[in-house]
Amino acid sequence: MDTGKKLTRLTVTLYWGCIVFGLTLPGIVMIVHDAYRRHGGFVEAWQDFRLHLFAPGYNLFLIGALNALPFVLLAIFILFHLGTATAKEPVIVSRRLAGVAGALAVAVGLSTWAHLATTLHPDAQGALVYFFLPVYLLGLIPLGYGCRRLIGTIATRTPAAKG
Amino acid sequence: MTQKYIWLNLGGLIALLGLLGLFYWQSTGARAVPAMTDALKDPDSKVRVAAAQMLAEIGPAAKPAVPGLLNQALHDPNQYAGTTAAGALQKIDLAAARQVMAASLPALHDADVQARRNACAMMGSLGPVAKPAVPALVAALDDTSETVRMVAVGALGEIGIPATLVIPALVKALRDPAQTVRHRAVSQFAFSIPPSDAVVPHLKQLLEDKDRSVASLAKSALNSPHRQAKDRTAAYVTMLQMGNANDYTLRQLAQFGPEAAGTVPAVIPVLKHERPLNRYLAAEVLGAIGPGAREAVPALTAALQDEDAIVRESTAEALRAIGTTDAPPVTAAPK
Numbered sequence: 001m002d003t004g005k006k007l008t009r010l011t012v013t014l015y016w017g018c019i020v021f022g023l024t025l026p027g028i029v030m031i032v033h034d035a036y037r038r039h040g041g042f043v044e045a046w047q048d049f050r051l052h053l054f055a056p057g058y059n060l061f062l063i064g065a066l067n068a069l070p071f072v073l074l075a076i077f078i079l080f081h082l083g084t085a086t087a088k089e090p091v092i093v094s095r096r097l098a099g100v101a102g103a104l105a106v107a108v109g110l111s112t113w114a115h116l117a118t119t120l121h122p123d124a125q126g127a128l129v130y131f132f133l134p135v136y137l138l139g140l141i142p143l144g145y146g147c148r149r150l151i152g153t154i155a156t157r158t159p160a161a162k163g
Numbered sequence: 164m165t166q167k168y169i170w171l172n173l174g175g176l177i178a179l180l181g182l183l184g185l186f187y188w189q190s191t192g193a194r195a196v197p198a199m200t201d202a203l204k205d206p207d208s209k210v211r212v213a214a215a216q217m218l219a220e221i222g223p224a225a226k227p228a229v230p231g232l233l234n235q236a237l238h239d240p241n242q243y244a245g246t247t248a249a250g251a252l253q254k255i256d257l258a259a260a261r262q263v264m265a266a267s268l269p270a271l272h273d274a275d276v277q278a279r280r281n282a283c284a285m286m287g288s289l290g291p292v293a294k295p296a297v298p299a300l301v302a303a304l305d306d307t308s309e310t311v312r313m314v315a316v317g318a319l320g321e322i323g324i325p326a327t328l329v330i331p332a333l334v335k336a337l338r339d340p341a342q343t344v345r346h347r348a349v350s351q352f353a354f355s356i357p358p359s360d361a362v363v364p365h366l367k368q369l370l371e372d373k374d375r376s377v378a379s380l381a382k383s384a385l386n387s388p389h390r391q392a393k394d395r396t397a398a399y400v401t402m403l404q405m406g407n408a409n410d411y412t413l414r415q416l417a418q419f420g421p422e423a424a425g426t427v428p429a430v431i432p433v434l435k436h437e438r439p440l441n442r443y444l445a446a447e448v449l450g451a452i453g454p455g456a457r458e459a460v461p462a463l464t465a466a467l468q469d470e471d472a473i474v475r476e477s478t479a480e481a482l483r484a485i486g487t488t489d490a491p492p493v494t495a496a497p498k
Contacts, residue, residue: 008164015172019179051213054190056220061187072176079172083164 022071102148287318
């Protein structure tokens with residue numbers, strides 16, 4: 001498989017992976033937590049999850065949608081940013097990949113930590129994190145991208161590189 | 164990656180979001196009623212509880228689910244599923260809620276303690292719609308069972324009206340020999356029922372209660388910064404004017420009675436609210452205010468034609484309390 005095809009495959013995988021991860025992370029955390037801490041069975045935990053998707057006071061669908069918002073924006077960015085890169089310019093590709101990796105690390109890390117913390121330590125005000133998390137992510141994802149890209153740029157600095 | 168391929172993936176995302184939106188639309192509002200009605204028959208009580216809660220959220224549009232909710236409220240072996248269904252009925256169909264009340268009233272005199280306790284809990288879950296059950300609940304405060312008295316206190320707090328009966332009964336419960344009953348009674352004044360000046364001396368006595376949690380709650384009730392009606396009504400008027408009428412706000416205003424006279428202009432539009440519970444409570448507020456709500460007479464007269472029999476009944480009572488001769492006799496609603 002040539003580099004161009006590999007890049008295309010990687011871009012599409014990251015794009016859809018990012019969307020699916022954003023949508024499903026809150027549900028996965030809740031189901032796994034329910035299965036291990038309360039019920040001991042994934043089937044019952046899944047049924048509980050489905051039951052509360054739209055239930056007042058739970059609205060797990062809304063939580064998933066809120067969490068997905070920054071991930072969807074990041075996915076669109078990845079699609080255009082990596083999708084328009086050409087394999088003929090490996091330095092630029094590697095720098096962009098480095099930036100995307102930084103953005104993904106921040107998005108996945110912060111989101112996973114926030115959902116785990118909220119689920120493991122439930123609190124009356126804890127649910128506020130579901131509203132603030134997307135805002136924080138939208139601010140921190142570009143920061144993660146910038147930092148990692150800077151590192152990538154320094155690492156790949158050559159006289160010929162202009163990206 | 165070609166431009167066409169990029170846009171194809173973007174199109175896929177739009178299609179996915181569209182499908183999710185469709186799923187949300189199908190699963191919420193009146194469209195969810197058939198599925199929720201089916202869920203009321205589920206063998207798992209958790210499913211029945213969640214279905215009743217969702218139907219309550221949907222409100223009057225969930226009317227097709229009333230027979231299922233009635234059945235659950237009256238016959239479900241799981242008490243929580245029953246009270247949740249009753250709670251949903253008060254938001255959907257007041258007459259059906261009154262049916263549950265009428266069916267549960269005899270159990271308040273049952274020989275079995277558990278039956279009396281469950282009946283009290285059922286009345287509480289019906290909220291202000293169970294107003295006609297208040298005298299029976301007041302009588303339940305003399306029950307020999309501490310548990311029944313405690314649940315009766317909670318039910319009186321949840322019904323909340325008429326304040327002229329509920330508040331003296333809760334004051335009486337503040338002196339109950341059982342700590343659990345006193346705790347439940349003082350909680351009502353600390354969290355849901357604004358303690359009037361007449362209640363203050365009784366709360367002050369509880370500051371010396373041998374149970375520290377009761378004394379602490381009494382202190383909370385007394386220290387409430389917005390204990391006075393005048394302090395609260397301004398905020399409630401703002402809420403009503405913004406269209407945020409909810410049963411809690413209206414019930415509190417009904418508890419203030421004549422002191423809430425300044426809210427009449429804001430309460431009048433609620434007589435046309437889409438939710439029968441809010442229309443009912445608006446009539447209750449105006450009735451509790453009494454002669455001070457005279458400017459509401461034309462709106463109340465129009466409300467005598469309300470589609471809901473319980474609202475009509477409450478409206479006629481309000482007109483009588485205001486002291487107008489415009490209140491015609493109305494068909495008695497089920498009691």
